[in-house]
Amino acid sequence: MSEMIERYRKIIEESGQKFTKQKQLILETILEVNRHISANEIFNLVKNKNIGLATVYRALNSFTELGILKRIKIDNTSYYELKIYSGKVLHVHFICKYCKNILDINDKNLILEYIKLNNLVENNFDVEVQDADIMLVGVCSSCSNKK
Amino acid sequence: MSEMIERYRKIIEESGQKFTKQKQLILETILEVNRHISANEIFNLVKNKNIGLATVYRALNSFTELGILKRIKIDNTSYYELKIYSGKVLHVHFICKYCKNILDINDKNLILEYIKLNNLVENNFDVEVQDADIMLVGVCSSCSNKK
């Protein structure tokens, strides 16, 4: 078992839940694809191994609550990506309104600026910001050139 | 008819669509509540006037496309708020993970900072940012005091 999976196992077991074959398989699948993936896509990748769609949903919900996964919504579907131990502090995404492709905005300086802003919000609005979903919407260069 | 409604009417008619009683009523309802409101909530406020739920959804989709409304998703439901002529440039929201209340982050300086960051993203990632959905997640002061 990979080091990653070992860490997730620890988190899951420490929460009182059992670390089952199904959960491991689902985690491995997400690790492998290494991009935003939906419950249904995961299901299609694992259904030959006798895993039900409900199990996939239950696992994804559980992992999200435990902070292992990050859920982002596009139209009416949830997509998931690994959250902790993935080297990311904050999630900033850009979605192209035409091709619907999602870009990860991973520039370190930008992310740091965003975090500063979150701190400003905390001070000005008397709240505690624990997470930020930032979705920028616009036109990617590829779709821009097609016009 | 209020000045606001007149402006929306213009936008709707210029897009080639008809400005019907139903659309007017839905717009007036959103204007009145002056907060995030779901299709179902709107429907409950207008159903006694013989408007179907489908009409509400069709109007909301149309208004969103025309840029009159802004759609934000919470859990599996869409909420809408007036976008243009509402004095807002960019939409930054804070949601409390406990009470699920949504705060509008309307501080002018903060918003301007966010816009600057969007411009940085445009330059660094070769995209055109047209809109930004920023949802901060955390704990509001009220829920924080209850612990």
Added chain:
DNA sequence: CTTGATGCAAAGGATTTGCACAAAT
């Protein structure tokens, strides 16, 4: 008139849930 809009009910898609069975500690 002609075209687009509406209301209703049915369909659709994503997600959740009830239940009997299986597997983990």
Added chain:
DNA sequence: ATTTGTGCAAATCCTTTGCATCAAG
């Protein structure tokens, strides 16, 4: 053994769509 997880199918919730009718320009 006991408790939690699973697979399946049915149920649920939000949203969209087909169709006959209605209303706006």
